[in-house]
Amino acid sequence: MTSTGIQQLVERALSLSTADGCIVLGEEHTTANLRWAGNSLTTNGQSHSIKLTVISVVRTPDGDASGVVSAPIASTGTDSELVGLVRASERAARDASPADDAAELVPPYPATDAWDAPAARTGIEVFAEFAPALGEAFGQARQQDTLLYGYAEHTMSSVFLASSTGLRRRHDQPTGRVELNAKSADLSRTAWVGQHTRDFTDVAVPDLVAELRRRLAWAEHRIDLPAGRYQTLLPPTAVADLMIYAYWTMSSRDAEEGRSVFAAKGGGNRIGERLCQLPLTLRSDPDWPGVQCAPFQVVYESEDESVFDNGMPSPAVDWIADGTLRELYRSRNWAARSGAEFQPVVDNLILFGPDAGGGKSLDEMIASTDRGLLVTCLWYIRVVDPQTLLLTGLTRDGVYLIEDGQVRGVVNNFRFNESPVDLLGRVTEIGAAVPTLSREWADNFSRTVMPPLRVSDFNMSTVSQAS
Numbered sequence: 001m002t003s004t005g006i007q008q009l010v011e012r013a014l015s016l017s018t019a020d021g022c023i024v025l026g027e028e029h030t031t032a033n034l035r036w037a038g039n040s041l042t043t044n045g046q047s048h049s050i051k052l053t054v055i056s057v058v059r060t061p062d063g064d065a066s067g068v069v070s071a072p073i074a075s076t077g078t079d080s081e082l083v084g085l086v087r088a089s090e091r092a093a094r095d096a097s098p099a100d101d102a103a104e105l106v107p108p109y110p111a112t113d114a115w116d117a118p119a120a121r122t123g124i125e126v127f128a129e130f131a132p133a134l135g136e137a138f139g140q141a142r143q144q145d146t147l148l149y150g151y152a153e154h155t156m157s158s159v160f161l162a163s164s165t166g167l168r169r170r171h172d173q174p175t176g177r178v179e180l181n182a183k184s185a186d187l188s189r190t191a192w193v194g195q196h197t198r199d200f201t202d203v204a205v206p207d208l209v210a211e212l213r214r215r216l217a218w219a220e221h222r223i224d225l226p227a228g229r230y231q232t233l234l235p236p237t238a239v240a241d242l243m244i245y246a247y248w249t250m251s252s253r254d255a256e257e258g259r260s261v262f263a264a265k266g267g268g269n270r271i272g273e274r275l276c277q278l279p280l281t282l283r284s285d286p287d288w289p290g291v292q293c294a295p296f297q298v299v300y301e302s303e304d305e306s307v308f309d310n311g312m313p314s315p316a317v318d319w320i321a322d323g324t325l326r327e328l329y330r331s332r333n334w335a336a337r338s339g340a341e342f343q344p345v346v347d348n349l350i351l352f353g354p355d356a357g358g359g360k361s362l363d364e365m366i367a368s369t370d371r372g373l374l375v376t377c378l379w380y381i382r383v384v385d386p387q388t389l390l391l392t393g394l395t396r397d398g399v400y401l402i403e404d405g406q407v408r409g410v411v412n413n414f415r416f417n418e419s420p421v422d423l424l425g426r427v428t429e430i431g432a433a434v435p436t437l438s439r440e441w442a443d444n445f446s447r448t449v450m451p452p453l454r455v456s457d458f459n460m461s462t463v464s465q466a467s
Contacts, residue, residue, distance in 0.1 A: 005261025021057035048441035054089035101306035119158035121174035133205035182212035191215035192397040194437035231372035232458035236436035236450035242420035261389035276323035284346035285316035291447035293347035306331035348447035355431035369392035393453030414460035428452035
């Protein structure tokens with residue numbers, strides 16, 4: 001049997017529905033990847049998959065109930081597969097209690113999506129320039145007695161959304177990342193860099209490797225420091241680690257029901273409260289260059305988002321503007337119940353100071369530091385107290401002491417305890433925002449633009465033995 005376009009699979013599944021309302025989400029994913037260790041390529045591969053998600057809505061006297069069922073589908077898309085998936089979704093809806101987040105399904109509206117165009121794809125050819133440059137880096141590393149480890153991946157995801165209301169939307173999302181780790185031959189020194197990319201044409205392997213060599217050179221001199229509060233420079237990747245966690249907790253409902261750091265004392269939320277004395281802005285924008293994302297809602301199952309909002313446009317929003325909390329995200333259902341405007345989650349995050357493209361580089365901030373720490377990346381971040389968003393985690397792959405504008409050497413790792421929301425109030429300098437890759441969340445939230453930040457007293461709570 002010949003392959004069937006994913007749009008046809010989506011339309012066929014929708015036509016099989018007998019529910020009171022139905023949304024079908026079709027995803028076609030192609031992925032290419034490279035992995036290397038000890039200055040040698042170890043694996044490479046590519047994959048292709050199709051998944052359908054059927055969301056059935058059943059009206060009951062007590063309210064609308066929904067059932068969500070997903071399954072991989074062969075490109076041939078047999079009727080038996082589709083019928084089984086649709087009926088399973090309908091059974092799940094009939095067995096469910098009325099949905100707490102129920103809303104009318106989104107009606108059709110004008111859009112310029114190329115619904116009938118084939119799903120976009122990627123393949124190993126995306127590494128046509130990257131792979132030879134990586135090979136040259138391996139040769140140089142052998143000569144310099146260092147070892148390179150890492151991973152590169154590029155995924156193209158095409159999502160097609162069809163609703164029983166007549167709404168049709170589609171979006172092609174390229175997502176790429178490269179993570180490079182360098183170690184000295186005796187494994188005593190280590191450094192990490194990473195980069196988000198849409199197509200790998202902007203990945204300069206020599207620049208990434210040069211930064212790794214610089215950090216390994218810094219680590220030739222080791223200095224032991226005790227736990228404590230230190231003036232700290234956080235590079236864009238570490239800022240992304242912290243701000244993503246803050247973003248994930250910006251639920252209006254959680255705040256208004258008193259379950260998050262954005263809950264106001266006495267009830268309500270903290271919208272309108274100043275969080276940072278500096279004019280800092282935290283924004284999401286589907287059209288931001290380099291981190292473009294879906295301009296409409298694609299929701300499967302989530303505590304903070306509603307499947308009923310599938311297809312709703314996702315406008316740009318300032319979560320924080322000029323240091324003041326301006327908005328939290330909320331479903332249409334919660335918006336109606338709370339008397340506020342619907343505000344969806346957007347799949348990117350941008351942080352910047354007074355001028356989105358202005359400010360010092362990280363190197364310039366180092367040069368103006370009398371004494372402090374440079375933390376290159378964080379990992380194993382976990383929440384300690386959701387009411388304050390107190391997080392704990394470890395530093396990794398290089399913490400350095402700065403004195404008189406110079407990096408003097410590497411210091412021991414630490415466990416830290418910090419709330420990213422409280423930390424905003426102690427930011428004393430905002431550098432230039434640049435596209436960056438979070439170390440901790442690289443595989444599920446890679447589209448970020450962040451500046452380096454200077455924090456007056458970052459809490460290094462204990463010394464860690466992690467390398």
